[in-house]
Amino acid sequence: MSAAPADLPDRGGLNADVLSADARREALALLGLCSPGIVLVGIIIVLPIGWLFWLSLFDETGMLSGANYARVVEQASYVRTFITTFEVAFIVTGLCVLLGYPLAYMLSQLPRRAASICLIFVILPFWTSVLVRTYAWLVILQRKGLLNTWLMDLGVISQPLPLAHNFTGVLIGMTHILLPFLVLPLYASMKAIDADYLRAAMNLGAPPTATFWQIFFPLSLPGLAAGVVIVFILCLGFFVTPALMGGGKVIMWAMRMEQTTSLYSNWGAGSALGVVLLAVTLGLLGVFRWLLGARATSAWGAR
């Protein structure tokens, strides 16, 4: 295929010019159609991020300096916050996969009507504000909350379990809020898997487990990859839930940005944190793409 355009001029000089002119015109027309979008993206995304980067290079006195970045490395609390942020992001993403994959699988296997009813329960929390849901978790999980009261009344435990105002609370709250972001793309990709492949596998003598792991699972990977990336990225910027459920002991990067922006009189201090997070996130996305994307693409290629 790729060699074809190169062959063209040799074959017929008469049409070649017209064809390439035509192709050029089409490309230009497409570019013209895209340009409003490109300009918009440039104005609302590329420019501000460039500006953010630019600001982060200046210190309090307006001089060019690396002080904002030096602080991030030198102060123990920033390093600690950074580690906490990624720790939370990895664990929450893992929990979402563990809970979300079976859920999406079940949904994809249900009859259409039952599946849409169940999907409503996945989507419903989307319509409630994150703040409200986080407070609801507080009511359930705190020392004198529903769960601890029930467990103590039932005699299962004698001391309330420390479920809120700590790391566990943050994990529970964030997993609940982010789960739909994993389930929805995953469900869509599972729905797109042709059942004939599974039938063919079984017809050829594969037991159900082998059919799942060798046919279904690889085909669902692109959806899983998309879900994992969305959840992971959202985790990195989470603010409300860790702020309320963490009891001030789980400080994440976004909370740190807010603190830093109000503490320092130069915008550079806060923007440096933004730049660091952006750079690390892009780096990780590259790794994800390399790990998950390659496998997912090959699964699609085999189709």
Next chain:
Amino acid sequence: MRKSRVVSALAVIGITIPVAQALAADTIAVASWGGTYQEAQAKAFFKPTADALGITIKEDTTNGLDDVRLQVTGNAVKWDITELGADECARGSKEGLFEKLDYNVIDKSGINPKLVHDDWVGISYTSVVLIYRTDVFGEKGPKTWADFWNVEKFPGRRALSGSQATETLSVAALAEGIPIDKVYPVDVDGALKSVDKIRGHIDAWWTSGAQAMQLVKDGEVDMASIWNGRAGTLKKEGAPVSFSFDQGVLTADCMVIPKGSKNKDIAMKALAMFVSPQLQANLPLYVDNGPVNEKAFETGKIPQERIKDINSAPENVKKQVLQDAEFWRDNLVEATEKFDNLIQQ
């Protein structure tokens, strides 16, 4: 015919433009913290001022110094007066974000001189107080910060502010037994050592007034540092709690005119009204934040039995430490970074 219509149209425009300008000039925008506090300010300060001066006061809410800095440095000042914490005022003043105040218009008598500056003036007081649950301790709960730090004598779950390093460092100094008149200037490293002693026993570091209230109300903690307004609300709601102004930390709020305000002169007059004893005396009728002008207590507007519950009543001021805004202007950044490093270990 046609010409006369044009003329009359021009005449109409000519009339409406000055009227529109006059209307615009008579509206000022005032920003405060929102919530019940701002509702109280609206009743106590804004409405009487608007009525007396014949102007319209448009309300907005602020997140603090960042907002002002953004407006002033971005040349897009939309507020004519805004409220801030006193340490924010001191910092913003150093950055040159505010207009100079005219004390020929604003009468500063009755206001603590520490809260009267070239470009900012105090407006109200909040206290950081020690609250404890009476269903856990009865009436014999922790009364001083030294008690709060004494985990053997007063076992229980504890919360302190994690977001307001200035307040937590002040109470940490008090916990070391430093007398209230010697707390400022704060020995930051000494206070941090004191925080280090209690840090392992803190179950939650709160980051907002609402959170502090929730922690105490739900019994998540048995004792906490809390703002007196929130503590008062808990008591009114019937929660089993007790607190007093002993060893409280008085923090002032202040008001400023952001640099570049288009209605500076009217804002000045309005601000003069806000800090006047008559309007200041209205504030404690609606909210627990005390008036900054002590002459408010002489107006006779505040009922005698209410005065003892107001944090800035002369009797109560004696029991408390006044946060030094200028000390924190110079030490906030370093102290907060050290504090964060400590509590996040």
